[in-house]
Each structure stands twice: as C-alpha cells, then as structure tokens.
Amino acid sequence: MMLERPPMEDARQALVDKIMPLESEALPTMEAVKRILAADIIAPRDLPPYRQAAMDGFAVSLTETKDKRFTIKKILEADEAPDFSLEPGEAAGVLTGGYVPQGTDVVIRQEDVRIIGDSITVDNFPVIDNIRNQGEDIKSGSVIARSGTIITPGLIAILTAFGLREIRVIRRPKVAILSLGKEVIPYDQDLTPGQMWDSNGPHLSSLVTIQGGLPSVVVSQSSPEKILHSQLQQADMVVTIGGTADGSNDQGRDLLDSTCAEPVFLGYQVKPGSHAWCRGQ
Numbered sequence: 001m002m003l004e005r006p007p008m009e010d011a012r013q014a015l016v017d018k019i020m021p022l023e024s025e026a027l028p029t030m031e032a033v034k035r036i037l038a039a040d041i042i043a044p045r046d047l048p049p050y051r052q053a054a055m056d057g058f059a060v061s062l063t064e065t066k067d068k069r070f071t072i073k074k075i076l077e078a079d080e081a082p083d084f085s086l087e088p089g090e091a092a093g094v095l096t097g098g099y100v101p102q103g104t105d106v107v108i109r110q111e112d113v114r115i116i117g118d119s120i121t122v123d124n125f126p127v128i129d130n131i132r133n134q135g136e137d138i139k140s141g142s143v144i145a146r147s148g149t150i151i152t153p154g155l156i157a158i159l160t161a162f163g164l165r166e167i168r169v170i171r172r173p174k175v176a177i178l179s180l181g182k183e184v185i186p187y188d189q190d191l192t193p194g195q196m197w198d199s200n201g202p203h204l205s206s207l208v209t210i211q212g213g214l215p216s217v218v219v220s221q222s223s224p225e226k227i228l229h230s231q232l233q234q235a236d237m238v239v240t241i242g243g244t245a246d247g248s249n250d251q252g253r254d255l256l257d258s259t260c261a262e263p264v265f266l267g268y269q270v271k272p273g274s275h276a277w278c279r280g281q
C-alpha cells in the first residue's frame with residue numbers, strides 16, 4: 001500500500017520493510033572488518049586451547065609439607081609443549097601464554113623466587129594460581145558471534161585467535177546514483193554557462209561508501225530512462241537526484257512511473273526534501 005506524504009519515520013519504516021538481506025560471500029578474515037556476518041560463528045576449539053601460564057616464572061607442584069624449595073626439572077621455551085609432568089617438589093620454567101606441565105598447582109612469578117643452582121626457593125606464594133585454564137575465555141562449541149553482527153577489530157582478533165582464515169559475510173549492496181537534469185554535468189568536466197557540476201551525486205556516493213555500500217554515480221544528461229533501466233538490472237538500489245518538481249526539466253516522476261516497482265511512498269513530511277519518492281520490489 002502506497003503512503004501519501006507520510007511522516008518521516010513512517011516513510012523510513014516503509015522503506016526498511018522493503019529491504020531484503022543480500023546473499024553472502026566468503027572473505028579472508030583480515031578483509032572482513034566492518035562487514036556483516038552472514039552466519040553464526042561457533043568456536044572450533046577452546047580458548048585458551050591449553051592450560052597456560054599467566055606470568056613468566058616457575059610452574060610448581062606443591063608438597064604436602066608446604067616446602068618452599070623446588071627442583072627445576074626443565075626451563076620451557078615460549079614455543080615448547082612439555083612432554084613431562086611435575087611431581088610434588090618439582091618446578092619448570094614457564095613463560096606467559098606458554099604451556100604449564102601436567103601436575104602444576106601454581107605459577108610463581110620470577111620476581112618472587114630465588115634461583116640457586118638447579119632449584120628455586122619461593123619467597124612469596126601468590127594468592128591466585130597465575131594459571132589460565134583451557135577454555136576459560138571461550139568454550140569449544142559456544143557461539144562467538146551471531147549472524148548479523150558487524151565485524152569489529154576486536155572480533156577480527158578473536159576469529160584469528162581461532163585460526164579462522166575465511167568467513168561468510170553479506171555482500172556489499174550496489175547502489176547506483178543517478179543525477180538527473182540536462183544542466184548537471186560530472187564535476188570533472190569543464191563547465192559552460194547554465195551548467196552545474198554534480199555535487200549531490202558525490203555527496204550520496206560518499207554516504208554510501210561510509211555505510212559499507214558500493215556506489216556508482218552516473219550523470220544522465222541524455223536518455224535517463226535507458227540508464228535507469230540498465231542500473232535497475234545491475235544495482236540493488238537506485239537513487240535518483242533532482243527532477244522532482246513539475247518544471248519542464250523534471251523527468252523524475254515519469255522515470256519512476258516507467259519502472260514496474262511498486263510505489264512505497266510519494267513525498268514525505270520533511271522540508272526541504274518533501275518531494276522524495278520511493279518504490280520497491
């Protein structure tokens with residue numbers, strides 16, 4: 001049902017109601033910032049993926065007698081997965097984000113130990129264990145982000161922390177912008193008296209770019225109907241500029257009538273801009 005000069009909010013809602021989600025496309029994760037997720041993302045594994053040290057220092061296995069001295073079994077490298085377990089009274093050198101060996105009860109910061117030969121003496125036992133448990137941040141199988149989410153830099157970090165190389169996003173809408181009027185010429189052409197550079201086309205085009213669309217601007221001095229119909233084949237949305245009044249140069253209304261698209265609203269209660277029309281499939 002076509003609305004005649006509705007309030008702006010009703011016009012906006014009528015337009016939004018016409019919008020259909022576009023198809024999705026696969027993108028390398030690094031290129032997906034600001035795009036819209038096309039499907040829920042499920043965590044493929046736990047994060048952290050293994051039990052990690054939260055401090056540089058020593059992983060220790062405590063003794064029943066609460067000894068302060070531990071024998072160093074091995075100093076682990078940053079990229080090393082331990083192939084041993086700690087027995088009570090043993091310690092292993094660990095780095096933040098690295099594995100802690102099986103049997104670890106607590107990680108003591110290196111500032112809180114003294115290294116004497118092949119053993120350590122703990123000056124201060126921490127009140128927390130300084131261990132990040134497997135899956136503590138995100139559990140395998142849980143939803144990381146829902147379909148429809150706008151991908152932020154933070155989400156890119158999470159997706160790549162899971163090694164997700166490619167994700168499905170909604171494709172960018174193609175928006176054709178048609179500047180009507182025989183006096184309007186592209187801004188990069190020389191002007192003759194009576195002509196006007198197209199500035200509204202570049203304005204709308206920039207707004208579309210900022211919102212994530214793919215704009216194309218056409219100045220249709222001649223055969224606007226032909227251009228409009230070809231744009232309707234290629235674009236998801238066509239926006240025409242000018243020609244909305246009743247002057248001899250105003251073809252906007254006839255142009256819209258020449259499409260088979262259903263009228264959504266005809267004019268709306270905004271000044272200036274009251275002559276805006278909308279049609280949709």
Ligand SMILES: Nc1nc2c(c(=O)[nH]1)N[C@H]1C(S)=C(S)[C@@H](COP(=O)(O)OP(=O)(O)OC[C@H]3O[C@@H](n4cnc5c(N)ncnc54)[C@H](O)[C@@H]3O)O[C@H]1N2
Pocket residue numbers: 179180181183184196197198199200201241242243244245246247250272273274275
């Ligand atoms: N007899 C009447 N005249 C007008 C009426 C009316 O009811 N009866 N309404 C007035 C109102 S209100 C409005 S709003 C305007 C609507 O104007 P149009 O949509 O027809 O706009 P144009 O005539 O095509 O252009 C107006 C002006 O803007 C320049 N222009 C157009 N396109 C561009 C562009 N892409 N970049 C830069 N400049 C552009 C154009 O050259 C004209 O100078 O009608 C009133 N008149």
Ligand code: MOO
Pocket residue numbers: 270271272273274275
């Ligand atoms: O209808 Mo016009 O755009 O308000 O000045």
